[in-house]
Amino acid sequence: MSVLIKDGWIVTQNSKREILRGDVFIEDGRIVEIGKIRTEADFVLNAKDKIVMPGLINAHTHVGMSDLRGLADDVPLDDFLQRMWKLEENRGREEIYQGAKLGIEEMLLTGTTSFVDMYYYEDAVAKASKELGIRAYLGWAVVDEELTTQEGSPLQNAENFIREYRGEELIVPLIAPHAVYSCSEETLLKAKDIAERYRTIITMHIAETRREVYDHRKKYGMRPVEWLEKIDFLNEKLLGVHLVWLTLHEVKILASHGVKASHNPTSNMKLGNGGSMPLVEMLQNDVTITLGTDSTVSNNNLDMFEVMKIAAILHKNERWDPSVTTAQMILDFATINAAKAIGLNAGSIEEGKLADIIVVNPRPNGLPLRKDTIVSNIVYALNGLNVEHTIVNGRLVASEGKIVKD
Numbered sequence: 001m002s003v004l005i006k007d008g009w010i011v012t013q014n015s016k017r018e019i020l021r022g023d024v025f026i027e028d029g030r031i032v033e034i035g036k037i038r039t040e041a042d043f044v045l046n047a048k049d050k051i052v053m054p055g056l057i058n059a060h061t062h063v064g065m066s067d068l069r070g071l072a073d074d075v076p077l078d079d080f081l082q083r084m085w086k087l088e089e090n091r092g093r094e095e096i097y098q099g100a101k102l103g104i105e106e107m108l109l110t111g112t113t114s115f116v117d118m119y120y121y122e123d124a125v126a127k128a129s130k131e132l133g134i135r136a137y138l139g140w141a142v143v144d145e146e147l148t149t150q151e152g153s154p155l156q157n158a159e160n161f162i163r164e165y166r167g168e169e170l171i172v173p174l175i176a177p178h179a180v181y182s183c184s185e186e187t188l189l190k191a192k193d194i195a196e197r198y199r200t201i202i203t204m205h206i207a208e209t210r211r212e213v214y215d216h217r218k219k220y221g222m223r224p225v226e227w228l229e230k231i232d233f234l235n236e237k238l239l240g241v242h243l244v245w246l247t248l249h250e251v252k253i254l255a256s257h258g259v260k261a262s263h264n265p266t267s268n269m270k271l272g273n274g275g276s277m278p279l280v281e282m283l284q285n286d287v288t289i290t291l292g293t294d295s296t297v298s299n300n301n302l303d304m305f306e307v308m309k310i311a312a313i314l315h316k317n318e319r320w321d322p323s324v325t326t327a328q329m330i331l332d333f334a335t336i337n338a339a340k341a342i343g344l345n346a347g348s349i350e351e352g353k354l355a356d357i358i359v360v361n362p363r364p365n366g367l368p369l370r371k372d373t374i375v376s377n378i379v380y381a382l383n384g385l386n387v388e389h390t391i392v393n394g395r396l397v398a399s400e401g402k403i404v405k406d
């Protein structure tokens, strides 16, 4: 199967961050050629006056909750979690599958081609992902056995899930310990062991609220990241989520172990966490930053364009300095950096890369298209509804506001 995207403004995100005018030829799921292409293709997309760019990577979701949107607004994280855990007691695979379908459709329609999820019954999320054709990094959530609403042992369930789904083309199964307040040292080390045995990444909420940090210090005499280092949990395969309440010492610890960061500014602000990831210090210490929406219950949408803008303007405002974030830096977080963090050969439009590409119609607010303002317009002016076509692994999966069925 070949696809030719014709005559677009290509935001390559290659090492030179080139913006090119021309065509992109895709064959068997990969980008084969970029330029003026005369080869015939099975399918042609006209991208005249449109932006052709890498699909966005959402580095933190709980997509199976997408049917719960609006059910825990305007309450602090503790109340939020109590409400969710109560709801989750009565949620089985069917509810999670239906929730995941809603969320994945939203992601595809708003330009997300890959996502990193954390939830239980990820097999139901895998089913929805495969039906809709998105690239899914599915982290089976793990908490201590006495806290779980899952049937059976969360660790065993996670391992079974990884064993069953590894090797699938678009599904990458992994393990996702929930947080330091829901996982003991023993649970965390067993989760890390599973990740190492199956060579997967591992993702976990870390230092989301001040309360988490204070409670942890009371219980263990250390802040979460210091403690995670002490128990030998940190490594380059860890994608830490939130990382809001950190000291500079903790930032340096994360950097020294090569831990990757998923920044979820909208969720943090909506839950009133009262702080934000120390992005400037993270960048100064070369931590790889990615962006995530978090669930639709704490965001309340899955539009990565919106997250890009909020991430950019939040730090400008906090630091009284509009230069601390740039549009290019933010677009990197959502594309090439995220691909690096999850070990995916995508995130840029280059020959040989996987064909995860979106075509964006900049009408009305991103016009006129100009090389020197196109990235600015993507981050500050456009949103997910500007996305016209979404291609995952060389296949058109969403087009003109509709999911494409086989």
Ligand SMILES: [Zn+2]
Pocket: 060, 061, 062, 118, 205, 241, 294, 295
């Ligand atoms: Zn989360």
